Amino acid sequence: MSDFHSAPPEYDDEEAGVIEIPYQGLSKDALAGIVQEFASRDGTDYGEFECSLADKISQIEGQLKTGHLTLLFDPVSQSCQIVNSRDWKSNT
Known part of the structure; x- marks a missing residue:
C-alpha cells in the first residue's frame, strides 16, 4: 500500500540539474518579479x-538582454537565480 502523504523524492544536483531559462x-x-527580487537582495554590490x-x-534587465547575465531555475529548491553568464558557461 502506498503512502500518499510521503515527502517528495529527494534529488541530487546531478539528477535534477539547474536549468537555464531564456528570459524572453x-x-x-x-521576469519583472524575478529581477526585482534579485535587485533588492541584501549584499548585491553595484x-x-x-x-x-x-x-x-534597469541594469539587470540590460545585462540579461546583452547576454552578460543568465537566468537559472533550480527544480530542487524551486528557485530562480541570476548569474554572470561567463561564470555559468565555464562551469557547464
Missing part, C-alpha cells in the same frame, strides 16, 4: 556608488 520565454510580470532600486532593475 517568461511573461513580462514574471560598485562604489549606491543605486536606486529602479536603476538596479
Whole structure:
C-alpha cells in the first residue's frame, strides 16, 4: 500500500540539474518579479556608488538582454537565480 502523504523524492544536483531559462520565454510580470527580487537582495554590490532600486532593475534587465547575465531555475529548491553568464558557461 502506498503512502500518499510521503515527502517528495529527494534529488541530487546531478539528477535534477539547474536549468537555464531564456528570459524572453517568461511573461513580462514574471521576469519583472524575478529581477526585482534579485535587485533588492541584501549584499548585491553595484560598485562604489549606491543605486536606486529602479536603476538596479534597469541594469539587470540590460545585462540579461546583452547576454552578460543568465537566468537559472533550480527544480530542487524551486528557485530562480541570476548569474554572470561567463561564470555559468565555464562551469557547464
